[in-house]
Amino acid sequence: MLTLIEENAKQGSINENFDEQYHNIAERIRGLKLKKLKLTQENRLAETFSQRIDDVDHCLKDSTCTVGGYDDELVRRLLQSAKVIGKDKIEIQFKSGIVMQQRVAYYE
Structure with a gap:
């Protein structure tokens, strides 16, 4: 130039x-x-x-393969969000991008 x-x-x-x-x-x-x-x-x-x-x-x-109970640190590392879709259904979005819906047993 x-x-x-x-x-x-x-x-x-x-x-x-x-x-x-x-x-x-x-x-x-x-x-x-x-x-x-x-x-x-x-x-x-x-x-x-x-x-x-x-x-x-x-x-x-x-981490070990057995989970003895709720592990807040593990949940925060793996999950992006959890939304309530309906009365007995939630949607879980992982940080990796995977989204899944899960039915939740509801007993009165």
Whole structure:
């Protein structure tokens, strides 16, 4: 790009070819910057995802298979939300993105 500017300065006049080439180069630079930004964002997302997987893996390795009772820490690590859908039905959304509905036995 600098050589293009130097060439135009040597000619000393307005050159249509220069303007067109300059515009094309500027567009390519803009496109490459956008591509770099997108790749950077994707890398951050991948790192976040990897960190979450490592956290879940660590949690699973530290926990035993038997659950003696309600474990608030485990629930907070695994669940995103729990919503009441109806009188006997709830919807559970896990942090991994899995959503499930569960019937709840109700006795009077």
